[in-house]
Amino acid sequence: xxxxxxxxxxxxxxxxxxxxxxxxxxxxxxxxxxxxxxxxxxxxxxxxxxxxxxxxxxxxxxxxxxxxxxxxxxxxxxxxxxxxxxxxxxxxxxxxxxxxxxxxxxxxxxxxxxxxxxxxxxxxxxxxxxxxxxxxxxxxxxxxxxxxxxxxxxxxxxxxxxxxxxxxxxxxxxxxxxxxxxxxxxxxxxxxxxxxxxxxxxxxxxxxxxxxxxx
Numbered sequence: 001x002x003x004x005x006x007x008x009x010x011x012x013x014x015x016x017x018x019x020x021x022x023x024x025x026x027x028x029x030x031x032x033x034x035x036x037x038x039x040x041x042x043x044x045x046x047x048x049x050x051x052x053x054x055x056x057x058x059x060x061x062x063x064x065x066x067x068x069x070x071x072x073x074x075x076x077x078x079x080x081x082x083x084x085x086x087x088x089x090x091x092x093x094x095x096x097x098x099x100x101x102x103x104x105x106x107x108x109x110x111x112x113x114x115x116x117x118x119x120x121x122x123x124x125x126x127x128x129x130x131x132x133x134x135x136x137x138x139x140x141x142x143x144x145x146x147x148x149x150x151x152x153x154x155x156x157x158x159x160x161x162x163x164x165x166x167x168x169x170x171x172x173x174x175x176x177x178x179x180x181x182x183x184x185x186x187x188x189x190x191x192x193x194x195x196x197x198x199x200x201x202x203x204x205x206x207x208x209x210x211x212x213x214x215x
Contacts, residue, residue: 008106009113009204011178012128014121015137016166017159018144018151020182020189024137025117027189031197034111038118041101042094046071055093060086081161095124113204122167122175132203135196136176139183141169 013028015021025035045052048069057065060079066072080087106114121127121134128134141163148159173179178199180192 008109009200009207010106010131011113011115011133011135011200012121012131013115013117013135013137014119014172015139015182016141016144016169016172017119017162018147019137019139020147021117021119021137023186024180024182024189024193025115027193028115028197029111031193032112033197033200034106034109034114036102036105036109036114036116038098038102038116041098041105045094045097045101046073052093052097056090059089059093081165113200120166122172128175132207133177133200134175135178135180136172137180137182138169138173139181143183 011033013021013025015024022037025037029035044050046056047053050070053065053069053071056071060076064072064076064079076090080090102116106116115135116127116131118124118127144163145156145159148154148162149156152159154162167175178196180189180196182189
């Protein structure tokens, strides 16, 4: 099953760390969209007794599981930042499982359209072709840094190191069909989301009509 062939209108939502992806996704969900969050899926796969944990422990060793049996994220983050081969091995385990769980969740969607929240949509390859629209949440890089420092307690250097592993702001914007400016507050987001929601509803209804004609 590929998302582009599915009987629903789909949007790929992405943005750099600290851009406000979760906030925007929640606001679309409140309007009736189904949200499929690949980060949440990844966390469930690497939680205690998560489906990916046996393979991860077999590949990287028991030291990469914490006392609860979940992935030791800090240890793994340190490893993959310094070892490209380790990063590729981690992705080889997680990405197929995330994809399978993502498609299963989308198949059960009951919302007016589906939003796939994919932090690394531009970087991971393939997602741009699998969704009907790409929505980028954009903000100044300096604002990304300050938000993540406040939210996660990381240093400026740590945040910038994470940002350096992600697509650049320009790369994300180049891939976008739609852009939400999140340099302001929640009140500034509301009209942008309302406008896009109306657009996505129109696309969804049009797609449903085309599907009905094919039956």
